[in-house]
Each structure stands twice: as structure tokens, then as C-alpha cells.
Amino acid sequence: xxxxxxxxxxxxxxxxxxxxxxxxxxxxxxxxxxxxxxxxxxxxxxxxxxxxxxxxxxxxxxxxxxxxxxxxxxxxxxxxxxxxxxxxxxxxxxxxxxxxxxxxxxxxxxxxxxxxxxxxxxxxxxxxxxxxxxxxxxxxxxxxxxxxxxxxxxxxxxxxxxxxxxxxxxxxxxxxxxxxxxxxxxxxxxxxxxxxxxxxxxxxxxxxxxxxxxxxxxxxxxxxxxxxxxxxxxxxxxxxxxxxxxxxxxx
Amino acid sequence: xxxxxxxxxxxxxxxxxxxxxxxxxxxxxxxxxxxxxxxxxxxxxxxxxxxxxxxxxxxxxxxxxxxxxxxxxxxxxxxxxxxxxxxxxxxxxxxxxxxxxxxxxxxxxxxxxxxxxxxxxxxxxxxxxxxxxxxxxxxxxxxxxxxxxxxxxxxxxxxxxxxxxxxxxxxxxxxxxxxxxxxxxxxxxxxxxxxxxxxxxxxxxxxxxxxxxxxxxxxxxxxxxxxxxxxxxxxxxxxxxxxxxxxxxxxxxxxxxxxxxxxxxxxxxxxxxxxxxxxxxxxxxxxxxxxxxxxxxxxxxxxxxxxxxxxxxxxxxxxxxxxxxxxxxxxxxxxxxxxxxxxxxxxxxxxxxxxxxxxxxxxxxxxxxxxxxxxxxxxxxxxxxxxxxxxxxxxxxxxxxxxxxxxxxxxxxxxxxxxxxxxxxxxx
Numbered sequence: 001x002x003x004x005x006x007x008x009x010x011x012x013x014x015x016x017x018x019x020x021x022x023x024x025x026x027x028x029x030x031x032x033x034x035x036x037x038x039x040x041x042x043x044x045x046x047x048x049x050x051x052x053x054x055x056x057x058x059x060x061x062x063x064x065x066x067x068x069x070x071x072x073x074x075x076x077x078x079x080x081x082x083x084x085x086x087x088x089x090x091x092x093x094x095x096x097x098x099x100x101x102x103x104x105x106x107x108x109x110x111x112x113x114x115x116x117x118x119x120x121x122x123x124x125x126x127x128x129x130x131x132x133x134x135x136x137x138x139x140x141x142x143x144x145x146x147x148x149x150x151x152x153x154x155x156x157x158x159x160x161x162x163x164x165x166x167x168x169x170x171x172x173x174x175x176x177x178x179x180x181x182x183x184x185x186x187x188x189x190x191x192x193x194x195x196x197x198x199x200x201x202x203x204x205x206x207x208x209x210x211x212x213x214x215x216x217x218x219x220x221x222x223x224x225x226x227x228x229x230x231x232x233x234x235x236x237x238x239x240x241x242x243x244x245x246x247x248x249x250x251x
Numbered sequence: 252x253x254x255x256x257x258x259x260x261x262x263x264x265x266x267x268x269x270x271x272x273x274x275x276x277x278x279x280x281x282x283x284x285x286x287x288x289x290x291x292x293x294x295x296x297x298x299x300x301x302x303x304x305x306x307x308x309x310x311x312x313x314x315x316x317x318x319x320x321x322x323x324x325x326x327x328x329x330x331x332x333x334x335x336x337x338x339x340x341x342x343x344x345x346x347x348x349x350x351x352x353x354x355x356x357x358x359x360x361x362x363x364x365x366x367x368x369x370x371x372x373x374x375x376x377x378x379x380x381x382x383x384x385x386x387x388x389x390x391x392x393x394x395x396x397x398x399x400x401x402x403x404x405x406x407x408x409x410x411x412x413x414x415x416x417x418x419x420x421x422x423x424x425x426x427x428x429x430x431x432x433x434x435x436x437x438x439x440x441x442x443x444x445x446x447x448x449x450x451x452x453x454x455x456x457x458x459x460x461x462x463x464x465x466x467x468x469x470x471x472x473x474x475x476x477x478x479x480x481x482x483x484x485x486x487x488x489x490x491x492x493x494x495x496x497x498x499x500x501x502x503x504x505x506x507x508x509x510x511x512x513x514x515x516x517x518x519x520x521x522x523x524x525x526x527x528x529x530x531x532x533x534x535x536x537x538x539x540x541x542x543x544x545x546x547x548x549x550x551x552x553x554x555x556x557x558x559x560x561x562x563x564x565x566x567x568x569x570x571x572x573x574x575x576x577x578x579x580x581x582x583x584x585x586x587x588x589x590x591x592x593x594x595x596x597x598x599x600x601x602x603x604x605x606x607x608x609x610x611x612x613x614x615x616x617x618x619x620x621x622x623x624x625x626x627x628x629x630x631x632x633x634x635x636x637x638x639x640x641x642x643x644x645x646x647x648x649x650x651x652x653x654x655x656x657x658x659x660x661x662x663x664x665x666x667x668x669x670x671x672x673x674x675x676x677x678x679x
Contacts (some may be wrong), residue, residue: 023602044384050630050633051632051633052629052633053629054626068275073632073638074629074633075632075633075635075636075638075641076635077633078632078634078635079634079635083633083634084633086630089630090624090626090627090630091343092627092630092631092644092645092648093648093651093652094647094648094649094650094651094652094654094655095644095647095648095651100631100634100636100644101634102635103636103640103644104631104635104636105635105636107636107637107640110638111635143648143651164414164634164635
């Protein structure tokens with residue numbers, strides 16, 4: 001599904017290298033987790049993959065189902081099936097949540113040469129998905145993320161994911177700012193989307209999210225590289241002993 | 252104090268080109284008094300502080316500069332709204348195109364007719380609110396209007412009028428120089444919504460005086476017409492009494508020069524006054540909102556919300572003031588003016604002012620100028636929304652706070668449709 005090879009990335013504004021040779025392959029239907037200390041480059045990886053401005057790819061490649069995505073506009077990547085659940089979802093006053101999601105969905109369908117979804121089919125789809133995430137009609141009607149609590153914003157990210165049905169979902173610290181109940185709700189939303197054709201890359205600081213969203217593979221990232229990969233037990237190990245042992249081991 | 256010679260000459264040159272219209276004694280006196288005000292103040296020049304950001308010369312000169320006619324390519328605005336239409340073509344009343352003006356709770360007359368009546372209630376209002384609005388800042392173009400206007404509507408609202416009144420201004424002559432003066436009086440507890448739309452003329456000078464009595468509500472929504480070369484200087488003077496509501500919203504799209512002044516005096520306790528505007532300008536476009544709200548009473552709320560989207564060298568101006576008099580305790584005043592500059596060639600000038608003499612008030616003001624929010628743009632695009640559409644969505648989002656000031660949902664929808672049309676026409 002997603003194949004990242006020897007990816008080196010600089011910040012455009014300052015001469016600083018953030019990613020220093022990331023190699024990562026996520027197969028279809030698999031859930032991979034990336035953990036790592038602050039500043040290791042986890043969020044940068046998610047931004048670079050989704051096409052945020054301000055980063056310069058120096059070397060390496062990233063493909064989605066064999067297609068190079070790094071030269072694509074962000075909207076093309078989305079239409080190709082990539083989705084990033086933001087760590088800090090953006091508030092957009094004056095744009096209704098429903099209007100936003102419908103515009104996004106139909107733009108993606110159009111880009112893929114599919115027919116646009118009618119207003120009534122769309123309403124049905126959103127209502128159904130929103131119900132499982134316990135999102136009220138009011139939250140659907142309100143402007144995008146405006147007046148939403150931290151937990152509501154994250155639920156709204158998962159709702160967008162459920163509506164857009166991407167193939168490759170990247171979750172950037174989706175657990176940050178969530179209480180236990182909200183984390184459970186969000187995780188259930190994610191788990192409901194797991195299937196053989198959809199892959200996940202879950203970026204997190206803490207093992208606790210991985211209690212709810214069970215990963216197939218866990219990677220540890222440090223200083224712009226993946227330094228260790230393993231099974232779910234690796235996350236438990238990190239939770240117990242911190243990153244320092246691992247970092248020493250590699251050094 | 253004597254006026255500078257150049258100003259005096261320019262004023263006389265303008266006045267020599269016109270005659271004050273005929274009328275009954277009371278209006279003849281009002282016009283004479285207004286003319287005297289014009290002579291005393293002199294018409295504005297570029298050196299006047301109040302015209303620092305907007306050149307008044309084409310609004311002052313004797314004849315209207317030519318303005319090419321514009322072929323409308325949209326369905327007329329407010330068409331979906333059940334309303335009472337009053338039509339003016341280049342400032343001349345069009346009886347055939349206007350509806351029968353008799354309606355419950357409302358008397359509508361033409362100023363041209365009222366001016367012939369020996370006795371009329373309009374005597375107490377015509378030019379009175381305008382004159383009152385000349386201090387502390389002079390507005391000579393409004394006095395000129397009072398002196399010269401031959402027509403307009405004179406409205407007395409006695410009850411709650413459910414159907415909005417729509418003043419429609421067509422522009423059919425490339426050199427028309429239209430002057431209209433409206434007087435609107437709302438009795439205690441009365442309600443009226445006035446809609447205005449259309450470019451009106453090559454050059455348009457309009458005054459609207461609105462007297463809102465205790466517990467009355469006046470809503471005003473207007474669009475100023477997309478004719479690229481039209482010019483307009485408009486004034487709204489409002490007097491707002493106890494527990495009453497005054498709300499006005501203006502959408503300006505295109506037009507080479509627009510100066511909209513709104514002068515509101517709050518005289519009764521617990522009253523509300525909202526003045527809002529959205530403007531979208533592209534290229535040769537200059538739009539100026541000049542607002543003055545005076546709080547004279549206790550526990551009143553005023554809002555000034557102005558948003559301007561500017562591109563290709565368009566220029567936006569905001570001069571807004573909240574004056575809180577010593578007795579106007581518990582005043583809640585809010586003022587925001589913001590511009591979204593879509594390129595480096597466009598310009599926004601703002602002069603926000605607060606002058607407060609009461610000690611127990613909450614007043615805030617802010618003014619910003621910026622480009623499209625890159626984070627929001629990235630967020631929308633990461634969901635698959637193409638850049639052009641995402642930019643449009645964020646532009647509408649920027650304007651939303653001003654449009655939101657319109658209470659009526661159907662009218663809000665009409666305005667949003669216009670804005671979407673403007674954006675769509677500009678998509679590359």
C-alpha cells in the first residue's frame with residue numbers, strides 16, 4: 001500500500017534536516033504504529049506524506065499503491081486515497097461541516113472520474129457514520145471544528161475519514177488531548193474502518209492508544225529514522241522502560 | 252472661519268450647476284438651510300482629514316463622470332423574497348415597474364408629492380437627522396443631498412410590516428447623476444425591513460434618514476450593483492430610541508468608487524444598533540465605509556462588523572468610531588474591520604476610533620489585514636478540495652462574520668449566493 005524508501009526531508013525555511021532516511025512499508029489491511037520521542041520527526045513524516053508546504057524532499061521516495069505521491073498536490077493525494085487525521089484540526093468559521101465534507105467527497109469522486117453523490121445520499125451516509133461516533137446533528141451543522149472541544153475535533157476527524165473512505169489513513173497523535181471515554185470512542189471509530197483493503201499508520205507517544213487500536217507492527221522513530229521495528233510487544237516495552245534504552249542500544 | 256478659496260470655488264462651481272427644487276414652504280426652508288450648511292462647510296476636498304483615504308473630487312464635480320452600462324448576468328437579487336417593489340431608473344421614479352404601495356401598517360409616499368403638501372409629518376425629519384449628523388464631523392455631501400433631492404420615498408410605519416420593502420435602482424444612462432432622499436419613520440413597536448439594490452446611476456448621492464421609536468425594529472439589507480464604473484456616496488442617519496433595534500448590512504461588489512457613511516445616534520436605553528458590511532473588490536475598485544455611532548443612553552449594544560476582500564489593486568477603507576457619552580453607562584460596543592488581501596497590489600486602510608466618557612462600559616475594537624490562512628488551506632486540500640475551491644471557501648468563511656449580522660435567513664442566503672457568484676466568475 002504505502003512504501004517509503006530512504007526519505008530525507010529538510011525544513012524549507014531553515015537549513016535543518018528532519019527526516020534522515022526513513023524506510024517503511026505498510027501492506028494492505030495492516031495497522032502500523034510509529035512511536036518515538038519528541039522531535040524525532042513523526043509529525044513531519046505525516047505532513048510530508050500529505051503534502052504540507054514548507055518541506056523539501058532531498059532524497060528518497062514515497063509511493064501509494066505504486067504511484068509516486070511526493071510530487072502530487074495535496075488534493076490529488078487525497079483523491080488517490082491518502083488521509084491524514086490532524087493532531088490539531090483547523091477551525092474554519094463560516095464553512096458548515098456538512099458542506100465541507102460533501103465538497104471534499106465530491107471533489108475526490110470527480111477527480112477519480114466517479115459520479116458525485118447526491119445531497120440526500122450524502123445526508124444518509126453522514127448521519128449513519130456520525131451516529132456511531134455519537135456526534136450530534138448540531139455538530140454536523142456547525143462550522144468546521146468551531147466551538148468543538150478537543151475530543152469533538154478528533155471525532156470529527158474520524159467522521160471525515162469514515163465518510164471519505166481512504167485507503168491509507170495516517171493518524172497523527174489522535175490520542176492527544178483525549179480523555180479515556182473519548183479515546184475509546186475514537187478507537188472504536190477507527191477499528192470499524194479496519195478492513196483488508198485499508199491500511200493505517202498510527203503516530204502516537206503512548207502505548208495506551210495501541211491498547212484500543214491493536215497494531216500489527218510497531219516502529220520506533222528517533223532522530224529522523226526508524227531505529228527499530230517489531231510486534232505490539234515493542235510498544236509495551238517502550239511504555240515500561242522509556243526510549244533511552246532503545247536509543248542507547250542503537251547508538 | 253472662512254473656507255479656503257479653492258474649496259469655496261469648488262463648492263460654488265457645483266452649486267451653480269443646479270437649482271433647488273420647488274416645493275411647499277416647509278421643505279423650501281429645509282432645502283435653503285441645507286444649502287447654507289453646504290456653503291458654510293464647503294464640499295469635501297482631498298485635503299480634508301475625513302477624506303484622507305478616499306478622493307472626493309469625482310463625487311463633488313459638477314457633472315457625473317461617464318459610467319458604462321453593465322449587462323446583468325445574474326437573476327435579480329431578492330427575487331425569491333416576497334416583497335413590495337419601488338423602482339427608480341437613474342434616480343427617476345418608475346410607477347409602472349413599482350408595486351401598488353398601499354399596505355397595512357405602512358404609508359409610502361414619494362418625496363416629490365410630499366414636497367408639495369403644505370403640512371406633512373416629514374417636516375420634523377427631512378434634513379433634521381442629516382443636520383444633527385453634521386457634528387462633530389462634517390458630511391457636506393449629505394447636506395447637498397438635502398438641498399437638491401427632488402425625489403425619494405417617505406415612509407411612515409405604524410405596525411409590524413411582514414413584507415420587506417425593496418427599493419430597486421436601475422442604471423440606464425451613462426451620464427446620470429441621481430440624488431434621492433428617503434425618510435423613514437417607525438412608530439413605537441413598529442417593524443420594517445428595507446431592501447435596496449442596484450447601481451442607481453453613473454453617480455448616486457443618497458441619504459436615508461431613519462427614526463426608530465421606542466420598541467421599534469428597523470432592518471436594512473442592500474447590495475450596491477456590479478456596474479464597474481458607477482460611483483456612489485450614500486449616507487444613513489439613524490436615531491434610535493429605547494428598546495429599539497436598528498440593523499443595517501451592505502454588500503458592495505465592484506463599482507469604481509463607493510463611500511458609505513452611517514451615522515447612528517442611540518438615544519434610548521436598552522437599544523441595539525448593528526452596522527455591517529461585506530465588500531468584494533477586483534481591480535479598479537475603491538470602497539469606503541465610514542461609520543459613527545454615538546451612545547447617549549444606558550445599557551445599549553452597538554456592533555460594527557466590516558469585511559473586505561480585495562484583489563488586483565482594489566482598495567478598501569474603514570473609518571469607524573464609537574463615541575460613548577458620559578451618561579451612557581453599561582454600553583457594550585464592538586467594532587471589527589478586516590481585510591483579506593488576495594495579492595500584494597491591494598490595499599486596506601483602517602481608522603478605528605473609540606472615544607469613551609462613561610466609566611462602566613465594555614468596548615472593544617480590532618482591525619486586521621491578511622492573506623488566506625495557509626493552515627486552513629492545507630487542511631481543506633488534504634481532504635481533497637482543490638485549491639481554487641478551497642480558496643473560495645475560505646474567502647466566504649472570512650466574510651461570514653459580516654453576513655451573519657443579517658438576521659433573516661432567506662436574506663442571508665441571497666447575499667451568500669451573490670458572493671458565491673462573484674467568486675465563481677473569478678475562478679481561473
